[in-house]
Amino acid sequence: MIFRIKGLRIFFKICRQEYMKMKNAGNMQIVVILCILFCKQLVGQPASEAISIVKKSYDKYLNTEIKNNTVIESNMRIVSIDRYGNKHESKLFHQAGKDFINSVTNEFEYHADMNTIVSIYHKSKTIVISDSDTSAANSIKSKYINFNAQLFNNIENGTIAQSNKKDIYKITLKLKKDAIKEFMAKELTFEIGKDDFALYSMHTEFSDDYNLKSTSYFIEKFNFINNKNFQKPLEYIYTNGKIKDKFINYKISDFRKL
Numbered sequence: 001m002i003f004r005i006k007g008l009r010i011f012f013k014i015c016r017q018e019y020m021k022m023k024n025a026g027n028m029q030i031v032v033i034l035c036i037l038f039c040k041q042l043v044g045q046p047a048s049e050a051i052s053i054v055k056k057s058y059d060k061y062l063n064t065e066i067k068n069n070t071v072i073e074s075n076m077r078i079v080s081i082d083r084y085g086n087k088h089e090s091k092l093f094h095q096a097g098k099d100f101i102n103s104v105t106n107e108f109e110y111h112a113d114m115n116t117i118v119s120i121y122h123k124s125k126t127i128v129i130s131d132s133d134t135s136a137a138n139s140i141k142s143k144y145i146n147f148n149a150q151l152f153n154n155i156e157n158g159t160i161a162q163s164n165k166k167d168i169y170k171i172t173l174k175l176k177k178d179a180i181k182e183f184m185a186k187e188l189t190f191e192i193g194k195d196d197f198a199l200y201s202m203h204t205e206f207s208d209d210y211n212l213k214s215t216s217y218f219i220e221k222f223n224f225i226n227n228k229n230f231q232k233p234l235e236y237i238y239t240n241g242k243i244k245d246k247f248i249n250y251k252i253s254d255f256r257k258l
Helices: 005-025 026-043 046-061 135-153 177-182
Strands: 070-082 087-096 100-104 108-113 114-123 128-133 154-160 170-174 185-193 199-206 212-226 251-254
Touching: 046 154, 046 170, 046 185, 046 199, 154 251, 170 177, 177 185
Parallel strands: 128 251
Antiparallel strands: 070 087, 070 212, 087 100, 100 108, 108 114, 114 128, 154 170, 170 185, 185 199, 199 212
């Protein structure tokens, strides 16, 4: 069974306070009952129960059908800490329609529809243009599903706790020792809605030989909006066939089969 250190400190502090209040009143039995109940809340839940909640959240998004006139928009804050304790923070804006995807960070942009993919690397000032491959996308989705299935089969234990936020689970999954190297992670923590299984955050503690110590993803916005006239991938870099001014110094590699 797993106990949370911070939770235990609070637990013993409460027990001590209640003991001092009740000692002279002869209510030690009440204190014992309080301690037992509090302990039950801190004890780790079976891994299968914790995994089940995470799976429901994953399925919620993986199986969401995007209709013709609907677009998913989300904003995410990403915080990474390296082995030296340095923190790197970035923002991710993501749009997904039935026939297109746009993902933008401060270092990278990815714009794709059924015909074309435009990848923009701001740090190296490079733009890569390629043909879309729907079969590859389906293959990636299949690999993603298989990866998660393998991951869930290699969880040693899991805990279910109350998040600091109301009506949100805090799920922690610890990987088996022999699986840490394969998945490059020791522990995964999720904040998931109790009623709708919405994912609010995900935190990964990486294996000791990985260059990062941890990465946290905080979902700040997740909305379904009505479709509007979104730009085609090439329109992000060209205007009337001419490269936009902000990309004049970028190297462009075009791998499309013309």
